[in-house]
Amino acid sequence: MAQQGAQGGRLRRPRGHRRGDAGDRRDPARRLTDRLAAPAGQDAHWRTGEGCPAILSFQITPIGTVRNDRTDVQHTDNWGAVRSTITIDERFGEACLQGLEGFSHVEVLFLFDQFPEHGDYREPRPNRGRSDLPPVGVFAGRGPRRPNRIGVTCCAIESVHGRELTVVGLDAVSGTPVIDLKPTMTEFLPVDVKQPEWVSRLMSEYFRP
Known part of the structure; x- marks a missing residue:
């Protein structure tokens, strides 16, 4: 299931990536997107590599x-x-x-x-x-x-x-x-x-x- 970032950016999990247990509803990736959320209309997303864990990539708009x-x-x-x-x-x-x-x-x-x-x-x-x-x-x-x-x-x-x-x-x-x-x-x-x-x-x- 996709997660919603603070600015509306959607965080997509790769197939097979599991959420933590019920007590960990804000996992580290969610906390990161809450702080460095993609601009509205631009997605943050997960990318994976062979033998590597899922890596969050994101975009930052200059202030x-x-x-x-x-x-x-x-x-x-x-x-x-x-x-x-x-x-x-x-x-x-x-x-x-x-x-x-x-x-x-x-x-x-x-x-x-x-x-x-x-x-x-x-x-x-x-x-x-x-x-x-x-x-x-x-x-x-x-x-x-x-x-x-x-x-x-x-x-x-x-x-x-x-x-x-x-x-x-x-x-x-x-x-x-x-x-x-x-x-x-x-x-x-x-x-x-x-x-x-x-x-x-x-x-x-x-x-x-």
Whole structure:
């Protein structure tokens, strides 16, 4: 039986896929579609591969677009002073950012739409192809060529006006689709963060002005 997502997208189960027991009426896939539901009229669906469990695929509609003076995706450093304006789609109304002005920072989730995915993620690679850095798995790095090509950056809020949010320090070129915004809250911030020594070398110029 198909399931109904929060936005009307229908989740289709492959033949032979069984629902969990009676106590598990919202299985993990349903919870995922509740949060990342397909837009109305567009279906989320299951796909299967030989020897693989059912995998949920879904579509996300951007909520807005980045505008700034950065256009070269190969210029990967010096984002610290970049000022970007995110214009939210009019379907969310003029009050969609109301209350965000009370926060100092916002987490911006965006799509690396100008980068292709790697064809094979199984082989560890050094970040940026640098020979002085160790090879790491795809989920031990933050590069743009990754599954689903989703980026996330915590940025300082400069101003909020209607559907326009201006931030500083967003590492996304002009025209980048934004898929979500979340206010940065102290309770969500980690403490006692640690990282390998090579990360500081990799990121030494990244957020410099």
